[in-house]
Amino acid sequence: MDTFVALDWGTSSLRVARIAADGQVLEQHHSGDGIQHVAFGGFPAVFAAAVERWRLAPGTLCLASGMVGSRQGWIEAPYCPCPADFRAVASRIAWVPDAPGGLRVGIVPGLSTEASGVPDVMRGEEVQVFGALQLLHLDEGVFILPGTHSKWVRVAQGRIVTFATFMTGEVYAVLRRHSIIGRTLPADDGPLDEPAFLRGVLHAREAGSLLHGAFSARTLALFARIPDTALPSYLSGLVIGEELRAHRLENSGSHPVLVGAEALTRRYQLALTAYGVQATTLGDAATWRGLAALAHTLEPP
């Protein structure tokens, strides 16, 4: 393998990178061409435009992870069931028939798990976790991937054993935009107000349920006990604090790994610290490393 192309193709955005045989990221680009913005039948053209600049030779390997493999994506890559290791995922890559330019385009499957008769799913985060394992030389641990739908992933002996989704980012957005709480919030979130954020984190633990805790964003505003400009940070603390509350991390000795964009992982770091928990943080590098590792499995350098 010479170089290969990695695509992180989610619901709202598309990131592409050209990666060298040794794993070095040579060049990367970002666009708003998430799958929700691709018209029916439009995936080959959007893909071709995204990689055109590199004039790739036919047969070049291109690996994509994320919602591009969902039913609403380019082609469906059926979920790989947990527990799953790196090779199980690699063996289930779905290959796009007749990809543009004679390229070899593979779509990484997401993972599914089941607990108490209820399934859970993820697409894309599994690649980040495998990348994080390699970057940190780990084969076990708890990985937290914050986002619209946060994922908590448990790894043992190099395998993703199980995981759970928390609708944290989405619930923040719907409470902010569509509930009574939103009425006193300013139009923009503004910069993070750390004390207000931490106050929300701690109240979430106290409240025992977001259904109760969230109402405090209303009453504190009603009694002018918090400035309106601090309310977005407070509400963010309430929802992230609720996510942590549910995991009963205190005194667990757990040392989770946070993987994601800095703006979010910083909030989780702050919240975890308030819970007395230390965490390691990784950014985008985990995605590219995970896709590079899969590429090496398919085409050993």
Added chain:
Amino acid sequence: MDTFVALDWGTSSLRVARIAADGQVLEQHHSGDGIQHVAFGGFPAVFAAAVERWRLAPGTLCLASGMVGSRQGWIEAPYCPCPADFRAVASRIAWVPDAPGGLRVGIVPGLSTEASGVPDVMRGEEVQVFGALQLLHLDEGVFILPGTHSKWVRVAQGRIVTFATFMTGEVYAVLRRHSIIGRTLPADDGPLDEPAFLRGVLHAREAGSLLHGAFSARTLALFARIPDTALPSYLSGLVIGEELRAHRLENSGSHPVLVGAEALTRRYQLALTAYGVQATTLGDAATWRGLAALAHTLEPP
């Protein structure tokens, strides 16, 4: 006192009743004239129209409870702090100056409480609780008033000691209308599907947080493990189950009183039964009885 008029004047609706000295409800009417539909300065006219049919003599007592006493209401009746008994509430009734037709119009204050530095508030439910205490000859207990913002009220020695709000109904509505869960839900809720509802109640307990539990409404639909028509009932079970989970009622020996409209109290009854908890249920009668008791305090028969 001959007869008096009771008004249950909330955000979305207005109910009025003419009540005899012995507490009997002689006549009642319902309209959509909730305070959110009353134009600025429009309260006297809406009130006059609502009681016009009774050609009330000047000086007749009219007592209103609910959001009509809020800052967005007719006149603001400042919150009465907990713990509060019946007489404390009666003594803080706010009297409308120059009410239409020379009527004596009083607005019942809501209650406020505070826990861990965070205030909580209610308006109208305190009247229902005092009415329930009288109807059931109780002076202590836990009272659950389901709704957009459910209230859990603790009474001891005839006083409302403390209470907590759960945004259950509102969170159901925003998840249904504005989150990814809503995509697979039918346009109308349809009749209650009891098994799906109870499945939601039990999953809420298992999930430990609605942020996680709610995602099951998405994945069960994705894997066709539940019919789309059952999803509204399942989601209702998830949010009501989350409210119960937070109270750790199991094996508590608690025997709460449910007060509210039958469509909702029936769901809470079902959910409580799944938790092994027995409950007593009361309907509208509690509001009229509570207002009648306040009226008798002001004008002994």
